[in-house]
Amino acid sequence: MAFGFAQAFRTFGRLALAGAIGAGLAAGDVGAQQKTPSPGSAKALFAGASLPTQGPAQPIGFYAKGCMTGAVALPTDGPTWQAMRLSRNRRWGNPAMIALLERFSQDAVKYAGWPGILVGDIAQPRGGPMLNGHSSHQIGLDADIWFTPMPARRMTAEEREDLPFISMLQKDKFLTVNPKVWSQSRARLLMLAASYPEVERIFVNPAIKKKMCDTWTGDRTNLGKLRPIYGHDSHFHIRIKCPPGAAGCTPQAPVASGDGCDKSLAYWFTPAPWAPPKPPKPGAKPPKPPREMMVSDLPKACAAVLDAASVASMQAATYGGPSAASALAAAPAAAPADDIDEALPDVGPIPNDKPALQ
Numbered sequence: 001m002a003f004g005f006a007q008a009f010r011t012f013g014r015l016a017l018a019g020a021i022g023a024g025l026a027a028g029d030v031g032a033q034q035k036t037p038s039p040g041s042a043k044a045l046f047a048g049a050s051l052p053t054q055g056p057a058q059p060i061g062f063y064a065k066g067c068m069t070g071a072v073a074l075p076t077d078g079p080t081w082q083a084m085r086l087s088r089n090r091r092w093g094n095p096a097m098i099a100l101l102e103r104f105s106q107d108a109v110k111y112a113g114w115p116g117i118l119v120g121d122i123a124q125p126r127g128g129p130m131l132n133g134h135s136s137h138q139i140g141l142d143a144d145i146w147f148t149p150m151p152a153r154r155m156t157a158e159e160r161e162d163l164p165f166i167s168m169l170q171k172d173k174f175l176t177v178n179p180k181v182w183s184q185s186r187a188r189l190l191m192l193a194a195s196y197p198e199v200e201r202i203f204v205n206p207a208i209k210k211k212m213c214d215t216w217t218g219d220r221t222n223l224g225k226l227r228p229i230y231g232h233d234s235h236f237h238i239r240i241k242c243p244p245g246a247a248g249c250t251p252q253a254p255v256a257s258g259d260g261c262d263k264s265l266a267y268w269f270t271p272a273p274w275a276p277p278k279p280p281k282p283g284a285k286p287p288k289p290p291r292e293m294m295v296s297d298l299p300k301a302c303a304a305v306l307d308a309a310s311v312a313s314m315q316a317a318t319y320g321g322p323s324a325a326s327a328l329a330a331a332p333a334a335a336p337a338d339d340i341d342e343a344l345p346d347v348g349p350i351p352n353d354k355p356a357l358q
């Protein structure tokens with residue numbers, strides 16, 4: 001083993017930590033879980049906007065501090081995808097993100113042996129911080145994809161609310177992928193997502209990153225885009241770059257070169273990321289609770305985004321036009337069974353040649 005995972009395992013109580021990782025952080029992004037936001041907070045105001053603004057699509061600010069104009073909705077259904085948790089109204093994104101998701105879903109069937117994708121949260125109609133669940137997803141360039149394959153039938157709205165998240169981790173072991181649920185098709189799905197030039201990062205649980213480092217025998221050029229982070233064991237999170245011409249979008253530094261199977265991954269297998277916060281010194285003042293984020297904390301243009309006129313309807317702003325919005329009746333594509341998995345080669349013919357989006 002290149003960098004001391006085994007040693008890290010031996011030197012601290014892995015089983016005690018397994019519970020903490022499994023319980024609190026299993027089913028969503030980290031952060032942003034706190035008491036109910038007040039009515040005037042940025043979270044409450046952006047969550048209250050039910051439709052996007054009119055006009056051109058612009059991400060404004062940074063992935064974890066911003067908003068957007070001109071969002072479009074991923075249709076709830078397509079031949080190769082189904083959107084989940086529809087009641088959250090988080091199917092909105094920059095057209096570049098929505099176009100990528102549609103293309104990725106088709107490529108997943110074609111090249112990864114995956115029956116179609118279940119799409120989790122993208123963003124709110126005007127982006128911004130959410131009442132619960134994510135610290136990023138604010139400018140329409142982040143999307144969560146379930147590790148659960150799309151079923152061969154159209155799920156009802158209720159099923160999409162209730163379908164449980166399935167963790168890819170083993171509950172009784174520290175940061176270990178469960179071989180009963182992990183599969184090569186999931187590995188291929190991740191590497192397919194990473195193959196698009198506009199995809200800059202894919203967030204996965206550290207155990208999944210390690211599994212990929214240990215087992216991916218195909219081209220490792222894009223493996224470095226897979227970034228280890230808390231949670232992200234029942235879904236993965238695709239982040240795309242600021243689209244060309246998006247002047248108000250704050251880019252993130254590109255990932256370091258290399259496959260990322262190095263010290264930056266080994267860190268997650270040490271006690272440091274999992275250590276509870278240090279108790280305050282006796283007699284010290286209790287720390288102030290963090291101040292609520294207000295609209296004035298976001299980029300200036302976000303106040304105007306909240307006030308701007310809405311599009312006429314959700315259908316009018318659905319990607320692909322109103323006909324796509326009412327595609328629910330169409331039958332899903334025939335889905336290959338998940339167990340065809342091992343029959344496929346590690347590296348499908350993943351296309352290198354992607355048309356530029358936008």
Ligand SMILES: [Zn+2]
Nearest residue numbers: 029143144237
């Ligand atoms: Zn996410």
